[in-house]
Structure formats: C-alpha cells, structure tokens
Amino acid sequence: MSVAATAGPATTPTPIQQRFAALRAEGRCALMPFLMAGDPDLSITAASLLALQAAGADLIELGIPYSDPLADGPVIQAAASRALASGTTPGRVLAMLASLRGQLTLPVVLFTYSNPLLNRGMDSFCREAAAAGAAGLVVPDLPLEEAQKLSAIAAGHGLDLVLLVAPNTPAERMARIHTASRGFTYLVSVTGVTGVRTSLETRVGPLVQQLRQLGPTPVAVGFGIATGEQALQVRRWGGDGAIVGSALVRRMAQAHQSGADVAADAGAFAAELRAALDQPL
Amino acid sequence: MTSTVPTRRVDPAELQPSVRPDGLGRFGPFGGQYVPETLMPALAELEAAAAEAWADPAFTARLDHLLRHYVGRPTPLYEAERLTAHYRRPEGGPRLWLKREDLNHTGAHKINNALGQALLALRMGKQRIIAETGAGQHGVATATVCARFGLECVIYMGAEDMRRQALNVFRMRLLGATVQPVTAGTATLKDATSEAIRDWVTNVETTHYILGSVAGPHPYPMLVRDFHAVIGQEARAQCLEAFGRLPDVLIACVGGGSNAMGLFHPFVEDAEVRLIGVEAAGEGVATGRHAATITEGRVGVLHGAMSLLLQDDEGQVQEAHSISAGLDYPGVGPEHSYLKGIGRAEYAAVTDAQALEALQRVSELEGIIPALETAHAFAWLESLCPTLAPGTEVVLNLSGRGDKDVNTVAEKLGDGLAG
Numbered sequence: 001m002s003v004a005a006t007a008g009p010a011t012t013p014t015p016i017q018q019r020f021a022a023l024r025a026e027g028r029c030a031l032m033p034f035l036m037a038g039d040p041d042l043s044i045t046a047a048s049l050l051a052l053q054a055a056g057a058d059l060i061e062l063g064i065p066y067s068d069p070l071a072d073g074p075v076i077q078a079a080a081s082r083a084l085a086s087g088t089t090p091g092r093v094l095a096m097l098a099s100l101r102g103q104l105t106l107p108v109v110l111f112t113y114s115n116p117l118l119n120r121g122m123d124s125f126c127r128e129a130a131a132a133g134a135a136g137l138v139v140p141d142l143p144l145e146e147a148q149k150l151s152a153i154a155a156g157h158g159l160d161l162v163l164l165v166a167p168n169t170p171a172e173r174m175a176r177i178h179t180a181s182r183g184f185t186y187l188v189s190v191t192g193v194t195g196v197r198t199s200l201e202t203r204v205g206p207l208v209q210q211l212r213q214l215g216p217t218p219v220a221v222g223f224g225i226a227t228g229e230q231a232l233q234v235r236r237w238g239g240d241g242a243i244v245g246s247a248l249v250r251r252m253a254q255a256h257q258s259g260a261d262v263a264a265d266a267g268a269f270a271a272e273l274r275a276a277l278d279q280p281l
Numbered sequence: 282m283t284s285t286v287p288t289r290r291v292d293p294a295e296l297q298p299s300v301r302p303d304g305l306g307r308f309g310p311f312g313g314q315y316v317p318e319t320l321m322p323a324l325a326e327l328e329a330a331a332a333e334a335w336a337d338p339a340f341t342a343r344l345d346h347l348l349r350h351y352v353g354r355p356t357p358l359y360e361a362e363r364l365t366a367h368y369r370r371p372e373g374g375p376r377l378w379l380k381r382e383d384l385n386h387t388g389a390h391k392i393n394n395a396l397g398q399a400l401l402a403l404r405m406g407k408q409r410i411i412a413e414t415g416a417g418q419h420g421v422a423t424a425t426v427c428a429r430f431g432l433e434c435v436i437y438m439g440a441e442d443m444r445r446q447a448l449n450v451f452r453m454r455l456l457g458a459t460v461q462p463v464t465a466g467t468a469t470l471k472d473a474t475s476e477a478i479r480d481w482v483t484n485v486e487t488t489h490y491i492l493g494s495v496a497g498p499h500p501y502p503m504l505v506r507d508f509h510a511v512i513g514q515e516a517r518a519q520c521l522e523a524f525g526r527l528p529d530v531l532i533a534c535v536g537g538g539s540n541a542m543g544l545f546h547p548f549v550e551d552a553e554v555r556l557i558g559v560e561a562a563g564e565g566v567a568t569g570r571h572a573a574t575i576t577e578g579r580v581g582v583l584h585g586a587m588s589l590l591l592q593d594d595e596g597q598v599q600e601a602h603s604i605s606a607g608l609d610y611p612g613v614g615p616e617h618s619y620l621k622g623i624g625r626a627e628y629a630a631v632t633d634a635q636a637l638e639a640l641q642r643v644s645e646l647e648g649i650i651p652a653l654e655t656a657h658a659f660a661w662l663e664s665l666c667p668t669l670a671p672g673t674e675v676v677l678n679l680s681g682r683g684d685k686d687v688n689t690v691a692e693k694l695g696d697g698l699a700g
Contacts, residue, residue: 115598193483
C-alpha cells in the first residue's frame with residue numbers, strides 16, 4: 001500500500017480508522033489481542049494470527065522482539081527472549097506477515113521498540129511494514145516529542161503511528177498526544193509495565209471519558225487486561241478497544257509447554273474474551 | 282587500541298554550556314527522551330526541580346557544605362612522582378597528576394552525584410530511592426546518602442555483578458539498602474538499569490531514580506554531569522595553583538562516562554586541553570568480547586537516550602565484556618558520543634590484561650590501588666606518554682579505589698604475586 005502524504009487520514013480512512021468506525025456504528029468494543037512474533041516460532045505465530053481472527057479479534061498487536069523491552073513485565077520479556085532465541089528478526093516477522101496476505105484481513109499493528117526500528121531506518125522500516133500489510137505501529141519508548149518525525153513518515157506509507165497516554169499524563173499533554181495519535185490512542189491503564197493484574201484501576205474510567213471528550217480518535221485500553229470481565233469493564237467505561245497481552249502470551253506459552261495446539265488455544269481464549277465483550281450491557 | 286584524531290573544526294557555538302544539551306535534551310543528534318510515556322511527567326518534574334535547585338542559594342550552600350564535611354572535598358590533585366619518573370625519557374617526559382576521587386567518602390566519585398540527587402529527591406518530596414549499580418560503587422554511594430537522609434533505598438544489581446562485587450553488596454546491605462538481584466539478560470549493569478527503569482515506571486509517583494551515570498533520558502546526562510563537574514572545577518583551580526596554567530591533557534576511564542564528563546566539563550571550551558576517554562576493550566576489540574562502545578558502536582537507543590551503542594545487525598543490544606563491572610555496559614553517555622562526533626574528545630580502548638597490569642604498576646609505584654575501572658585510564662598512559670612532549674601536564678581522574686576489586690584481581694593473577 002502506498003498512499004501519498006497529502007492523502008491524509010481525513011480524506012482516506014486507514015484500515016484502523018475504518019475498523020473502529022464500523023465498531024462504533026455497531027456499538028461494539030474492539031478485541032485487540034497482543035502476541036509476540038516468533039514465540040515459540042513464526043509458523044505458530046502465523047497460525048495463531050489466523051485463529052485469533054477466526055475467533056473474533058478486531059485488530060491484532062504483533063510484538064517484534066527486542067533485547068531490552070523497558071515497558072514490559074516478566075511475561076512479555078520472557079516471550080521476547082524466547083522469540084529472539086528462535087532466530088526472530090524484524091525482516092522475518094514482516095515476511096511471515098506478508099505470507100498471510102489475503103487470509104489475514106484484520107488490521108495488524110506492529111509493536112516495536114525504538115532501536116530495532118531506527119536500526120533499519122524509519123523510512124525503510126515503514127515502507128517494508130506497509131508492504132507486508134501492517135496497518136500501524138506502536139513504539140512504547142517513543143513519546144510525543146520523539147514521535148513527530150516518525151508519524152509523518154509512517155503516514156506517508158499509509159501506516160498509523162499510535163501514541164500512548166498514561167494515567168499520570170497531565171491533561172494538557174494528554175490533549176496534544178490524543179490529537180497527534182493516529183488510528184487510535186493507546187491508554188495505558190496503569191503506571192507500570194505490561195502484565196496481568198487482578199483488577200483495573202478505577203481512575204481508568206474517567207480517563208477514557210476525558211480522552212473521548214478531547215477528540216474523536218478511538219481509545220483503546222491496555223496493560224493489565226487479562227479477563228473477559230476486565231475487557232467488558234473497558235467497554236462499560238466507553239473504551240473503543242481492549243488490548244489483552246500478557247494473559248494471552250502466558251497462555252500460549254503454557255499451551256506450547258504442555259504440547260497442546262498453541263493456535264487453537266489462543267483462538268479459544270479469544271473466543272471467551274469475545275463472548276464476554278459482546279454480552280448485553 | 283585506537284585513538285581518534287579530531288576530524289573537523291569545532292564551531293565554538295557548539296561548545297557553549299548553554300547549548301549542551303539543547304531544549305529537547307539533545308547533544309547534537311544524541312540524547313533525547315526515549316522512554317515510556319509514564320516517565321515523561323517525572324522527567325519534566327526532575328528537570329524543573331534541578332533548575333530551581335541550582336538557582337537556590339540555600340540548595341547550593343547545603344550541597345557545598347555536605348561535599349566538604351561529609352564527602353571530604355576538595356579532593357587533592359596529587360603529583361605522581363614515581364609514575365612520572367616511570368615515563369621519563371632521556372629528554373624528559375610528561376608530568377602526571379592524579380585527581381584523587383578515590384579519597385571521597387565511599388571510595389569513588391559516585392557520591393558527588395548521589396548526594397546531589399538525594400538532595401533533589403528531598404526537594405521533590407520523594408521518600409523512596411531506587412538506583413542501578415554495576416561495580417557497586419554507585420549503589421554504595423546511593424545507599425550511603427539514603428542512610429544519611431533516612432530515605433528508603435532499593436538497589437538493582439545484576440546477579441553476575443553481585444558475585445563479582447560481593448563486598449559492595451554487603452556494604453549496601455549494612456547501610457540499610459535492599460539489593461535486588463537482576464537475573465534477566467546478561468545479569469549485568471544493562472539489565473540492572475532496565476529493571477530500575479521498570480521499577481520507576483511502576484512507582485514513579487513516590488520514587489526518585491538516582492541514575493548513576495551521564496546516560497539515560499534527558500535531563501540525566503546533564504544532571505549527573507553537573508553534579509560531577511565539581512571534579513573539573515577543583516582540578517582547574519588546583520592546576521593553576523600547582524603549575525600556573527591549565528593542564529595539557531585530561532584522561533579518564535569511560536563506561537557510561539560520569540567521572541570523565543565531570544572532569545572534562547569545565548574544560549570543554551578550552552580547545553587547547555586534550556580530552557581523552559579510555560574504554561574497556563575486554564578481551565580485545567577484535568574478539569567481539571569488549572565494552573568499547575565509542576570505538577566500535579553504532580548510533581542507537583538504549584535506556585532512554587540516543588548514543589553510540591554495541592548492537593547487532595538487527596538492532597538488538599549486545600553483551601558487553603569487561604573485567605571491570607563498572608565499565609561492562611554496551612552504551613555510553615550521549616555527550617561523549619557528541620564530543621567524539623565533533624572531534625572535541627578522543628577515545629581509546631585498553632584490554633583487561635592491560636588494565637590488570639596497570640593496576641599492579643600503580644599499586645607498586647604510588648602506593649595506591651586503583652579501581653579496575655580507573656586502571657583502564659592508567660593503562661592508556663603506556664601508549665600516550667611516549668608521544669607527549671617533555672613538560673606536558675597530564676591530569677588523570679583517579680575515579681575510585683581498588684579495595685572492591687581485590688578478589689577479582691587475586692582470581693586473575695593467581696600465584697602471580699607470590700614470592
């Protein structure tokens with residue numbers, strides 16, 4: 001996909017924008033699983049992506065493993081280590097993604113730290129990601145100040161650069177991030193790293209509302225959402241999407257260890273989450 | 282071993298302290314703030330608190346008082362006569378001066394920064410302190426100031442470093458700190474730093490992170506440098522007093538680069554003063570098992586800053602290797618990358634074996650056992666001194682004492698000292 005920089009998101013909705021618009025029209029909340037590419041290997045990742053899609057996921061966040069994942073807790077750190085040990089590189093992740101063209105139709109957002117991206121070069125990375133069929137990028141160690149250049153380059157390749165806000169982000173800054181974010185705004189539900197939590201902080205609800213009042217960009221909530229009940233809570237708060245990462249990654253690792261069909265198990269978990277998320281409010 | 286010759290003329294404007302770093306925390310292309318959004322408010326708060334503190338006479342008076350009466354500053358500028366004699370040629374040779382940071386309370390320069398940041402934490406009302414440590418010197422300095430001010434203290438330390446530096450682990454515990462082993466990755470300084478940052482992300486509203494080098498996201502490279510600049514300020518006055526002019530050469534070891542930056546900073550605009558940083562070449566730069574980031578690294582992002590970095594073709598951070606836990610780090614402070622880039626400072630690298638040899642030489646010639654980190658700077662004198670004109674005044678930053686390394690050195694030398 002190659003979209004001229006002038007054909008901005010306002011005139012040509014990106015795949016992510018289209019997906020959220022459709023969900024809003026139906027009054028639904030997006031189910032957004034995160035999985036680590038290459039954990040335990042890329043063929044299982046490919047099968048899992050299709051299984052998650054079949055089970056009703058709306059968007060997928062696909063992690064590119066990095067040696068020093070600052071924003072991640074122990075579960076995703078371990079997944080990244082396993083993925084690197086299995087020889088996973090950004091190039092191989094994109095090749096796997098490209099191989100699913102025509103089968104994987106939901107938007108895929110790549111989750112990568114700054115260094116592997118900068119190492120490849122912003123323009124090259126974005127061009128290759130777009131060519132492989134990715135729809136967006138999340139870079140957890142690239143705050144607003146560092147993100148502007150990448151956002152423009154990404155948009156030039158038709159990719160949405162999704163920015164993050166945290167519970168302690170000041171209101172004025174939150175407004176600037178929400179305005180600059182493309183595709184959706186990623187609301188981090190805790191001051192902390194990724195990982196399963198037993199309950200969501202109650203301050204998340206007001207933050208979702210605050211963001212929705214600041215602008216029309218959809219709001220997805222992540223970090224700590226592990227159960228259908230927690231995902232449903234995000235929907236009740238008015239969130240456009242619930243991101244489930246560590247819980248899925250942990251479950252896939254357990255399935256792999258016990259010799260089960262990892263992709264089928266990932267799909268089963270996504271189906272549970274989907275059912276919980278779609279129940280009548 | 283390599284040494285770099287300045288490659289282009291330096292624009293004096295680039296060297297103005299006011300533009301290092303710029304408003305975005307950049308030293309040229311290096312530095313910046315590559316951190317999770319959760320930390321951005323804390324970094325802004327820290328930057329503002331530091332600016333206010335430096336402008337507050339009560340703060341600087343308290344810092345000065347504690348540096349003098351608690352840390353033991355000023356540290357001497359000591360003329361190393363026998364080391365000077367060792368490098369003397371028939372026609373003469375350089376004169377060597379040692380800036381005795383090893384005589385500070387806790388035995389290294391690290392306390393200059395730990396003390397300053399603890400005072401900042403008190404100003405910001407943060408009662409919990411975290412820090413990373415490699416050799417344990419920064420951990421000990423941080424535990425020390427936390428004890429002094431009654432602050433809760435958690436030190437992250439790689440499990441491998443805890444083994445290498447058992448004495449310092451015990452010292453930290455004696456000072457009331459919790460030492461948290463880090464087993465992830467290579468279980469060294471890089472991983473301890475990542476874990477400290479994760480703790481900060483999680484506890485940012487109650488905790489101050491006393492980062493121990495001129496690395497990390499802005500404002501840390503500036504903040505840590507400014508607390509260590511007392512080293513260079515004192516050295517400058519002491520040189521004028523001792524021999525009536527500025528020194529010709531400054532030399533210091535570089536891991537993250539805090540002791541070097543502290544010595545260099547007040548001299549950066551004095552273009553006639555050569556600045557030399559010495560990195561750890563480990564088993565040799567050609568073996569790939571080293572920590573010579575400036576010598577061998579490529580531009581990348583680690584722990585919140587853009588700088589030179591040891592990384593593989595895919596942008597994964599590589600393991601560093603050095604006999605010295607304090608230099609065993611694949612990154613380097615962004616201002617060093619900048620000074621290298623504009624040709625203002627030179628960087629060299631020496632091996633584990635050269636550092637060990639230098640440690641013994643300095644012990645025997647001067648009655649001073651330097652830290653293994655510092656021994657790297659001493660080792661470069663072997664290459665440097667034969668090239669220096671008679672009468673060249675050289676100041677070496679003796680950044681720390683070697684007590685903590687005696688076990689490591691004994692292991693390496695085995696029976697080498699018997700008899």
